[in-house]
Amino acid sequence: MIRVLFVCLGNICRSPLAEGLLLKLLAEKGYSQQVGVDSAGTSAYHIGQPADARTLRNAAAHQVHLPSRARQISFADFYDFDYILTADNAVHKMVLHQAQAAQKQHQAPIKAQIALLRPFGEPAESAVPDPYYGGEEGFEAVFQILTRATQGFFNHLQQTHFPD
Numbered sequence: 001m002i003r004v005l006f007v008c009l010g011n012i013c014r015s016p017l018a019e020g021l022l023l024k025l026l027a028e029k030g031y032s033q034q035v036g037v038d039s040a041g042t043s044a045y046h047i048g049q050p051a052d053a054r055t056l057r058n059a060a061a062h063q064v065h066l067p068s069r070a071r072q073i074s075f076a077d078f079y080d081f082d083y084i085l086t087a088d089n090a091v092h093k094m095v096l097h098q099a100q101a102a103q104k105q106h107q108a109p110i111k112a113q114i115a116l117l118r119p120f121g122e123p124a125e126s127a128v129p130d131p132y133y134g135g136e137e138g139f140e141a142v143f144q145i146l147t148r149a150t151q152g153f154f155n156h157l158q159q160t161h162f163p164d
Contacts, residue, residue, distance in 0.1 A: 002161055003036040004153075005077055006117065007095055008087035011041030011070040014128050014142060015087060016051040018117060020059055020066040021150040035157065039068050040077065042094045046070040052132065058139040075102035078110035085117040085153065088127035092116050120156060121148030 004022065008014035019039040026032045050056065051066045059066050077084065078099050086092040092114070099110050118125045128145050131138035 001034060001036050002083075002157065003038070003081040004083045004085065004157075005073070005081040005112070006037075006039040006085050006087070007042060007073055007091055008039075008128075009041055009091055009130065010043055010046045010132070011039055011068075011072070012046045012049060012052040013055050013130060013132050013139075014146065015039035015041065016066045016068050016070075017055055017059055017064070017143065018085070018087075018128075018146050018150055019068055020064045021146055022154065023067070024064050025150060025154045029154070029158075031157075031162065034162070038081075040071050040073040042073060042091055042098075044072045047072060054131070054136060054139045058136070058143050062143060073098060075105060078102045078112050079106070079108075081112045083153075084112045084114045085120075086114065087117060088130070089116070117149045117153065118145060119149075120152030121145070121150070122152075 006015040006018040016039045019037050022037050026035050047070055049070045056066060086095050095114055103110055116126050118128050131142045
């Protein structure tokens with residue numbers, strides 16, 4: 001099974017939405033049994049909480065289910081997941097730093113490929129903006145960005161792991 005982890009700052013806006021979008025795509029395309037999906041945050045601010053209410057409302061309006069509860073990324077994730085996809089440059093830098101620390105602690109190379117998510121859908125862009133401090137329109141904009149990015153990543157998975 002291929003395992004994918006989406007990471008943002010608090011794991012209540014961007015990463016759970018990306019998780020839900022990819023889960024929906026996998027179910028629609030018949031790959032749910034071949035790909036496992038999760039999400040995490042770099043911070044411990046919201047551990048155990050569901051996604052932000054605005055993210056949940058926006059996802060529900062688009063028939064996307066968000067099953068996870070917030071958690072913080074761990075050293076084990078770098079060995080358990082094949083892909084770790086980050087929301088923005090700051091999160092990406094933090095995840096790379098944690099990957100180095102994990103390698104040092106375990107004295108073994110990590111398994112995960114770490115990449116920014118947005119370039120899979122929009123190659124010229126790097127960051128998925130954090131909608132947390134904005135209004136509803138920001139959550140819809142992030143939904144559209146993540147829809148393109150997760151579709152692009154799904155296409156990558158298909159080409160790389162499930163060629164016809």
